[in-house]
Amino acid sequence: MNGKITKTIAIECLRYDPQTDAAPRYQTYEVPFTDEMSVLEGLQYIKDHLDGSLTFRWSCRMAICGSCGGMLNGVPKLSCESFLRDYYPEGVRIEPLNHFPIQRDLAIDQSDFLLKLRSVKAYLIPEAPKPVGEGTFLQTPQQLDDYYQYSKCINCLLCYAACPQYGLDRDFTGPGALALLHRYNADSRDAGKAERMELVNADEGVWGCTLVSYCSEVCPKGVDPARAVNQNKVESTKDYFLRFVAPRRSK
């Protein structure tokens, strides 16, 4: 904190320690703040000066590591790029990201997403192994553009917190992992699409999506997972039209 402090704001945090608490509760802290202070800095102030037991994740402070997502007044956001001034004077309520088990306070269990990332084969599967001595693949700026947007996913999981379908059915692969699946399918260097289509077509694949598109709205990096999912619905339809379209549409 550098500027002159003249105001305080109420930060209400969900507290929950599964080891000792029967149920989550809320605790409010009065935090002095300046205009340039992020919500994350507010949480850090609490941890440093008021209550060292408040638990949350953070790291880069510049919206690239994906650690510090939370529900800010009910909206999934990165706390490092949200500012206390925007919640003044009413205050802000911070809860862990929706739809994930709580590990402690604001820290959620992200292991489900990590398993899904592996399951969608989010890595390049080339046609044939290419010796390093042969140099790089050629890829034009246009070909790069075809997938680049989807490669910007920082795995912050805000889209999962925004996804009503994931809230209902944890088996649904979900927006982030499906966007990364599409990122590799759309890469000119990749030949793994056929392997991934199995997952795209499955119950927990793209057809689980009910097209609410809130995932794209909350994405802090403009990845637009809803668009990725939709493009794969087209692909899935092409491949398996008769078998899949009719039953899933009724959902």
Add this chain to the structure above:
Amino acid sequence: MQVIQSDVVIIGGGGAGLRAAIAACERDSRLRVALVSKVVPMRSHTVAAEGGAAGVTRGDDSLQYHFDDTVSGGDWLCDQSVVEYFVAHCHEELVRLEHWGCPWSRQADGNINVRFFGGMKVPRTWFAADRSGFHILHTLFQTSLKYPGIKRYDEYFCVEVLVDDGRVRGVLAIEVATGEFVVFESPAVVLCTGGAGRVYRQNTNAGTVTGDGMGLAFRAGVPLRDLEFMQYHPTCLPGTGILMTEACRGEGAILVNKDGYRYLQDYGLGPLDPWPRVKAMELGPRDRLSQAFWHEMKKGRTIATPQGPAVHLDLRHLGAKKIHERLPLIAEAAHTFSGVDAVKEPIPVCPAVHYTMGGILTNVRCETPLPGLYAAGECASVGIHGANRLGSNSLTELVVFGRVAGEQAAHFALGAPRRAGSVLRQAQPTADRMLAMLRNEQGERLAVARDEMRDSMEAGAGIYRTKEGIEETCRKLAELRERYRRGIRLDDRGRAFNTEWLTAIELGNMLEVAQALAHSALERRESRGAHMRLDYEARDDVNFLKHSLACRRGEEPPRIDYMPVTITKSSPRARVYGGEGKQAVLT
């Protein structure tokens, strides 16, 4: 206490750790590789690197040029045999990242595009927009998912390297979620834990960059080399220290003081024209640029902002298209964190602590003096950065030496005999000491001691240093270590997901690393690269063309020893930038 058997344990899941894990698996797919990280790998600080990774690529570039730029950039404190190995292996590792899917920026014909960075004779920086570290990290992480031999232990915090009879036996870690202790028993351990920038206050580094591995190695008896060389990045947002990549200047941005004057011409980086010009003005090296800022500040020619003095980084003449295409993250960050539209206004910037040039002593095979212990990446001092790292050498370092460390550790593990006797005997005393921290009823708040350390480092071991200033910092650090021993009183007494506890353990590492840094700085009575002494303004090759080695002496301050620098083909000369050099063609 749970004991997990592994062949290779890697601590840290950033660029170096992931590359090491993949290399170990590729060396022998039967090896059990444990990747232990205090954060899920894609949260590691590699993610925040912006500009790019150096590798000789163009026809008009050469390994000799890359070598020369690196050695002169490092003010002749690089180990030249290691630099030779490094420059020869950069390109292949960047190609390998490309084969794994890294979305490098391209030329129209589909070939890799390269850009200029400071201190470069020819452009050789591969970049993925200005999210190069992010893409390298995610490419490595996602690629690592292919290897069944890599078993990840995400959010396990390593607290000790276990040593028995002069050899590594494994590590002791805390599972963050439960607070339970876990021993990873293994003949080979690779430290890839990143730098120690957080011992300072104003910082480009993530909160996780707390010198853990340096502290671990130091306590295991391994010296820390050249720690006095701490890089200040010249262009960061005042207050937060958020990085505005050097690629801004590589793309043509300029630096001006409060009078709109390109002040770098007053500090041996001019003349202004022809411009842009290689290794001149804004394309000078980081140490020189940060030092020039300090002088401007002393002359009262900086701009006062609520977050402190600044100069202006002006991108406006690049135009909206180039800014959004080449520097999208910068435009976004300047807007979010400074409220500045980089297309329309200059960005206020100042120097902030950025990179730890020194670190755990290793040779070119990434071996530390302790058999079985390896180190790679920012936590290591393999010998390529000398007294000042050139921008874009460190991302390449992660993959070049991450691979070496993984292969060497795998090789060592395959030949290592299994040790008899329980490893728990080594682990128990540390575990008891850690648990005692939770019961401590005396002592001060964690943040108080931490902030005093940071302010003291900033004051005494900053861009310019004096004997008196560093001595005061050394005194303060000794006092803080004593206070730390007396106790930090934690609010949080449970074991499960107790981040206050882990932060207190980090502080223990940081105090020792800070002390090693300050004492190394005190003893180096010369100015070289990023280590500038107002009381010894010249470089002194007679007495100080040598590496410092901070050696641990328990509760006492470290002893500072020295070792020779390896010089193969480039004898120390004056470091010259600016001048009427070749005009640079920015693409």
